[in-house]
Amino acid sequence: MTTNQEFEARRDKAVARAIAYSTTFVADRAENAEVWDVEGKRYIDFCGGIGCQNVGHRNDRVVAAIKDQLDHLTHTCFQVTPYEGYIVLAERLNALLPGDFAKKSLFFSAGGEAVENAVKIARFYTGRPGLITFTNGYHGRSYLGMALSARMVPFKQGFQPFPGDIYRMPFPDAFHGITMDDTKRAFETLFRSDCPPDQIAAIFFEPVQGEGGYNIATPELLTYLRALCDEHGIVLVADEIQTGMGRTGKMFAMEHYGTSPDLTCIGKSIGGGLPISGIVGKAEMIDTVPPGGLGGTFGGNPLACAAALAVLDVIETEGLLQRGLDMGAQIDSRLHKMAQRNSFDCIGDVRALGCMNAIEIVKDRDSGEPDGDLTAKVVSNALKNGLILVTAGPARNVIRLLVPLTASTEVVEEGLDILENSLEEALA
């Protein structure tokens, strides 16, 4: 048997050091909400490959669909030879996306590619250059992705210069003291001074900021953005790459708000573990781009489309949206109980939208000062105790939970016990 340590040494010799690791082991196999390493140790997975396993690792129906697709075709390039899976996936997503307008879809491989292509569509449709995004937003690692994203270190530092015509607005966030008035004032100043609204092609936002720390958009923000976009002919783009596909107890997080964006970017969990992303949205906007303007070799690969169709089947027929709401409530209530313990004054905030749960770790509740060191200790203790966690937020002091929606109540409780014990150990 090759040990974790041996693999680590080989990894460090062979793999670029720019790839940073959240865990200290090498994975061997995974099942639903559990992962085993090459030494046979079991971990509960509250990360799911950063939100890619809403239907659980190696979901039976997803695996069966991929195997079946393997016996038909693996790749032709949709632009060269179209195939059924891509077309059916587009039909199904068009039907699922709320909004009273004609819809179309197109597919890519990584989430960041969907974002890039949403920029292309918005600029083509409006004929304008400007893009608006938010503090603590995250949209990928490509050049446009970096430029649209907020966090400098380690995502952007040293990679400058970035594409221009991008303006960042404050994301209203009660816990961090940013009000809706701050946001409105920033928009007014931008339009008055730096860039008039008729030069803005699109506003990009996440309904719940993922990488940025699980900051949940207020209904007021979305009503304001929709009105602004309607007034000025700006394309409203929801980046649902992390929030979509049942994560918040709705197929799309925007269903919580009753506001329809023009374009929605999806990725991560739609592939059930295979790489696929896409844009679903207003046909009249998407179809302004003429044939040949968008595409890519692997976008909407047949295996990934087969997996995505199975993911939708699982979410729809196994009641995963209700399960997401129930599980999210179970986790939220347990996290609130933890926060009420006198010794846990370091839990500054507990946040949730459906099953997108988080705690923010602070030095103490009075100051609200982020405590990234304590958070790192909790995550490392949890790993030692058999639980995979990932952090978020500019100070890495938010523990975000992306539990597979198919996890059993017992496994979720076991994972939460480990989280609580790991926090106790970190404070000892």
Ligand SMILES: Cc1ncc(COP(=O)(O)O)c(C=O)c1O
């Ligand atoms: C909201 C959001 N947008 C875009 C991306 C980029 O997706 P990918 O890493 O698949 O390119 C991510 C990835 O974490 C994300 O969370």
